[in-house]
Amino acid sequence: MFTHQDLSELQANSLKMQNWIRQQTFSPEMDKKLRRFSSWEVASLILKINQSTFRGRLASDPTLPAGLVEEDGRQRWYTLEEVNELRRKMKVNRQSMMPERPAGKRAVRCAIANFKGGAGKSTVALHFAHAAALDGYRVLAVDFDPQATLSHSMGLTNVSEDHTVWGIMARDLERETNRQNAAAVGAESGTALPQRRIPAAITDMGLGDLRVNDFIKPTAWSTIDIVPSCANAAFVEFASAQYRHMNPEWSFFAAVSRYLDALPDDAYDLIIFDCPPAIGYQSMNAVFAADLLYIPSGPGYWEYDSTTSFIGQLAEALEDLSAGFEQTFPAGKVSLPKVFQDIRFLVTRYEPSNDLHRAMVEAFRKVFGDRLTDNPIEMTRAVEQSSRFLSSIYEIDYRDMTRDTWRRARGSFDLAYDEFKETFLAAWQKLEDEA
Numbered sequence: 001m002f003t004h005q006d007l008s009e010l011q012a013n014s015l016k017m018q019n020w021i022r023q024q025t026f027s028p029e030m031d032k033k034l035r036r037f038s039s040w041e042v043a044s045l046i047l048k049i050n051q052s053t054f055r056g057r058l059a060s061d062p063t064l065p066a067g068l069v070e071e072d073g074r075q076r077w078y079t080l081e082e083v084n085e086l087r088r089k090m091k092v093n094r095q096s097m098m099p100e101r102p103a104g105k106r107a108v109r110c111a112i113a114n115f116k117g118g119a120g121k122s123t124v125a126l127h128f129a130h131a132a133a134l135d136g137y138r139v140l141a142v143d144f145d146p147q148a149t150l151s152h153s154m155g156l157t158n159v160s161e162d163h164t165v166w167g168i169m170a171r172d173l174e175r176e177t178n179r180q181n182a183a184a185v186g187a188e189s190g191t192a193l194p195q196r197r198i199p200a201a202i203t204d205m206g207l208g209d210l211r212v213n214d215f216i217k218p219t220a221w222s223t224i225d226i227v228p229s230c231a232n233a234a235f236v237e238f239a240s241a242q243y244r245h246m247n248p249e250w251s252f253f254a255a256v257s258r259y260l261d262a263l264p265d266d267a268y269d270l271i272i273f274d275c276p277p278a279i280g281y282q283s284m285n286a287v288f289a290a291d292l293l294y295i296p297s298g299p300g301y302w303e304y305d306s307t308t309s310f311i312g313q314l315a316e317a318l319e320d321l322s323a324g325f326e327q328t329f330p331a332g333k334v335s336l337p338k339v340f341q342d343i344r345f346l347v348t349r350y351e352p353s354n355d356l357h358r359a360m361v362e363a364f365r366k367v368f369g370d371r372l373t374d375n376p377i378e379m380t381r382a383v384e385q386s387s388r389f390l391s392s393i394y395e396i397d398y399r400d401m402t403r404d405t406w407r408r409a410r411g412s413f414d415l416a417y418d419e420f421k422e423t424f425l426a427a428w429q430k431l432e433d434e435a
């Protein structure tokens with residue numbers, strides 16, 4: 001017979017081996033590095049200008065970054081920093097190359113969410129983050145999924161749960177409870193309201209002392225940061241239920257929203273949330289903080305089925321929150337019921353030659369109408385392969401595969417990103433000025 005003690009012993013053994021196993025499984029230099037981009041990519045795919053125009057500019061302006069010429073080729077290769085410098089310094093047809101950003105607004109926030117594992121959430125989140133960074137935007141990714149696929153893909157493997165969304169939530173519980181207690185003391189109603197207490201187990205963790213930036217880690221992409229996750233953060237689902245019990249008036253679902261509100265408005269342009277495959281405390285935080293809901297779904301019948309039940313359950317959960325917290329929800333930047341600027345469905349892992357897939361996309365179109373994006377993301381070997389190296393198609397060097405194969409896989413994400421960009425720009429415009 002076995003008890004929790006046996007489980008603890010098994011875990012202690014496992015922990016001893018953890019680092020060794022990690023070293024054996026991952027490549028020895030786990031430090032992720034971003035490659036350079038060729039002048040062909042920079043001109044045609046990134047800045048979207050004529051290659052000869054690009055060469056002309058470089059020849060006539062010695063202050064522009066020159067990139068690196070590799071021994072075997074004629075092309076110049078640029079780092080992301082150099083690409084961004086080119087973007088800042090160059091004008092084409094008197095037009096700035098800087099990406100569009102509505103003035104005076106905070107970053108726009110997008111949750112990539114669905115119930116189903118394997119829907120392509122993390123793949124979409126990773127590729128949209130990379131596409132946006134190549135487009136000149138400054139991106140913050142927030143990994144809400146303790147499976148931490150996005151964190152691993154962005155090179156973060158040694159993460160403690162204190163520095164995940166779980167930490168943000170526990171910190172928020174402490175801060176919100178203190179705020180409520182202070183308000184109760186300050187109330188002039190004569191009868192002082194009871195003080196809520198948070199157990200030392202939480203306050204002793206010192207999360208209250210953490211600053212906003214303590215949760216944010218840099219990645220190999222200089223314009224992408226991440227709030228990472230890790231397996232231990234799965235604990236949040238369990239602990240949060242107890243936390244709610246300690247303080248039922250704690251608006252647990254708004255913790256991340258409050259956290260992001262504390263960032264300077266112009267720190268980032270786009271904040272992307274990768275959600276766990278379940279509705280729970282973490283995913284409710286993602287959804288609640290989001291301006292935009294992007295729902296990826298595979299093209300099969302079962303995926304259609306689970307996407308349908310996902311939106312049903314999400315609707316119920318949001319309605320419950322609205323009813324339950326109407327009276328107690330603190331006034332501030334967010335209010336109830338939760339309002340999204342837009343909701344879009346995106347079909348992923350689509351095979352254009354597959355009759356069933358085509359029929360399913362038509363069904364999606366009938367049901368969701370304009371809420372379905374025009375460009376599904378195609379299933380490609382190139383993306384499957386690059387994900388095995390924990391990389392996006394944007395990160396993989398096109399010389400590592402047939403250029404057409406790479407081009408086609410990238411093209412599919414480019415189209416989906418262009419549509420995503422249109423959507424987030426429209427949502428961004430609609431955000432109320434908060435300055």
Ligand SMILES: Nc1ncnc2c1ncn2[C@@H]1O[C@H](COP(=O)(O)OP(=O)(O)O)[C@@H](O)[C@H]1O
Pocket residue numbers: 116117118119120121122123124149277348349350377378379380381383384387388
């Ligand atoms: N467009 C695609 N082409 C090929 N493989 C894909 C594509 N999108 C996702 N995959 C693969 O499907 C699997 C599940 O995708 P993932 O993004 O991790 O789903 P989720 O985050 O929803 O659980 C991964 O192995 C991923 O590499």
Ligand SMILES: [Mg+2]
Pocket residue numbers: 121122123145147149150274275
């Ligand atoms: Mg995932």
